[in-house]
Amino acid sequence: MTERLSTTTPRGTAGTAAGDRPPPARFAYDRHTWMEIAHLLANFPASLLGFVYVVTMLSIGVGLTVTVIGFPLLAAGLMGARQLGRLERARARALLGVRVDEPSRLPMRGGGGFFPRLWMALKDPVGWRTVLYDFIRLPWGILTFVVTLTSLFVLWPVLPFIARGLANADRAMVRGLLSPSDELERRIAELESDRGIVVDTAAADLRRIERDLHDGAQARLVNLAMGLGLAKEKLLEDPDAAAAMVDEAHGEVKLALQELRDLARGIHPAVLTDRGLDAALSSVASRCTVPVRVTVDLSERPAAAIEGIAYFTVSELLQNVSKHSRAKSASVEVWRSSDRLLIQVGDDGRGGARLDGGTGMKGLADRLTSVDGLFVVDSPEGGPTTVTAELPWRDRTDADTDATARASGAARRR
Numbered sequence: 002m003t004e005r006l007s008t009t010t011p012r013g014t015a016g017t018a019a020g021d022r023p024p025p026a027r028f029a030y031d032r033h034t035w036m037e038i039a040h041l042l043a044n045f046p047a048s049l050l051g052f053v054y055v056v057t058m059l060s061i062g063v064g065l066t067v068t069v070i071g072f073p074l075l076a077a078g079l080m081g082a083r084q085l086g087r088l089e090r091a092r093a094r095a096l097l098g099v100r101v102d103e104p105s106r107l108p109m110r111g112g113g114g115f116f117p118r119l120w121m122a123l124k125d126p127v128g129w130r131t132v133l134y135d136f137i138r139l140p141w142g143i144l145t146f147v148v149t150l151t152s153l154f155v156l157w158p159v160l161p162f163i164a165r166g167l168a169n170a171d172r173a174m175v176r177g178l179l180s181p182s183d184e185l186e187r188r189i190a191e192l193e194s195d196r197g198i199v200v201d202t203a204a205a206d207l208r209r210i211e212r213d214l215h216d217g218a219q220a221r222l223v224n225l226a227m228g229l230g231l232a233k234e235k236l237l238e239d240p241d242a243a244a245a246m247v248d249e250a251h252g253e254v255k256l257a258l259q260e261l262r263d264l265a266r267g268i269h270p271a272v273l274t275d276r277g278l279d280a281a282l283s284s285v286a287s288r289c290t291v292p293v294r295v296t297v298d299l300s301e302r303p304a305a306a307i308e309g310i311a312y313f314t315v316s317e318l319l320q321n322v323s324k325h326s327r328a329k330s331a332s333v334e335v336w337r338s339s340d341r342l343l344i345q346v347g348d349d350g351r352g353g354a355r356l357d358g359g360t361g362m363k364g365l366a367d368r369l370t371s372v373d374g375l376f377v378v379d380s381p382e383g384g385p386t387t388v389t390a391e392l393p394w395r396d397r398t399d400a401d402t403d404a405t406a407r408a409s410g411a412a413r414r415r
Contacts, residue, residue: 033098034161037168040096041149044171047092048142051085051135058082059132076119079128086131086179093175097168104181127181134178145171225253273312277302282333285316290323291331291348298336304395310372311335311344314365314390318346321362326350326386337394344390352384365390 062075083104093099104127122128145167152160232246273281279297286293302308315333322331328350335344356362356378366376375391 031161034164036096036098037164038149038153038160040092040171041145041164041167043092043096044138044142045146047089048135048138051089052139054085055082055132055135072119072123076122079122079125079132082128082131082135083125085135086127089131089134090175090179093171093179097172097175099172099175101175101180130178134174138174141170141174225250228253273308278308278311278335281312282315282335285312285319286333289319289331291326291328293319293322294330294332296332296334296336298334300337302397303337303342303392304397307342307372307392307395310368310374311342311390311392314344314369315346317365318388321354322346322348322350325354326384328384328386340394342392342394344392345387346390347385347387349385351382352380352386353382354378354380354386354388 058075058078058081062071062078065071065074087103090099090101090103093101148167149160149164152163156163228246228250232243232250235243235246272284278299279295282297283295286295303311315335319331319333322328326348328348331346331348333344333346335342337343354362356366356376362376362378368374369376369390369392373393375389377389378386379388380386
């Protein structure tokens with residue numbers, strides 16, 4: 002079983018993906034044929050609506066550009082054309098199976114004032130291409146409506162082939178004129194999605210830290226304060242009992258400190274900051290319940306953010322090995338290839354790992370996706386399991402080096 006989540010190839014691009022291709026046309030009327038016929042018959046009313054809107058909008062907007070309201074009306078018309086494009090993409094997606102990304106929204110709520118936003122709307126390529134689409138569609142809509150309706154009664158034996166040809170032309174128009182502007186536009190939409198993943202991941206991490214503090218160290222510190230208060234009251238009355246309470250409080254302090262260290266290690270371990278991935282991953286491997294062979298082949302350290310994601314990825318995967326794999330041995334390999342940091346974690350366990358298996362794989366995939374990474378799981382039933390992760394390599398900056406030095410100095414002072 003191999004599952005892959007990648008951002009190196011743009012998601013949902015407007016190309017002819019395998020999922021967009023219907024089965025070959027045949028003389029029998031199957032579900033795909035009827036959906037294509039429905040789309041072609043709906044072309045006439047849809048294209049008539051779009052043509053009337055575009056002609057009216059252009060006539061009024063362009064005609065009034067000599068006044069102060071012409072350009073705002075034209076900008077509003079282009080934004081309305083965007084909505085017509087959204088409806089056409091939805092119709093093509095439902096009836097033709099064409100998967101086209103939605104263009105990213107115009108940042109109209111940002112700063113810059115009225116005139117910059119007006120200019121942004123007037124030069125919107127998505128709106129103008131939708132205007133062109135609706136303007137040229139009326140003759141095509143009439144042609145497809147007449148041909149399809151006539152063929153239903155006259156040429157019905159070969160109508161599936163006629164409908165397929167006409168529908169393929171529709172698919173090409175939708176991909177060519179209603180898709181995002183270019184690779185940059187698709188990349189913007191992808192980064193907007195990844196930003197949401199980063200925010201959700203950060204919020205989940207914050208909730209986990211708050212929960213660990215509340216349930217662990219905070220509870221122990223409350224008990225410690227209560228114990229020291231009782232010891233203070235008994236100090237004069239019963240020194241032996243007070244000494245026993247202080248001794249118990251001392252043990253609580255040690256446990257609280259250990260829990261805080263564990264929590265700090267979960268946020269960012271000191272060994273990773275001080276000595277890099279090799280030592281940090283060896284430390285993680287030593288806590289795994291199966292023997293782990295660690296090989297890190299890096300001539301230099303990557304940026305701190307990339308290093309941290311690599312560490313937590315391996316840590317989570319080794320936890321899965323300990324909990325779920327029933328393996329006898331495991332391996333971790335980390336190396337650099339050109340501008341990518343590659344991680345491979347394998348085990349000889351029972352296999353069957355999936356992204357939706359509830360073992361944290363989906364969270365790891367989302368975390369790597371948010372930084373333009375790649376996550377591949379190869380885990381057939383019966384094993385072995387191999388998980389490959391790729392991260393973009395970014396060189397370590399002076400800020401990363403300074404932060405490492407400060408953290409090392411603080412650790413030595415403690």
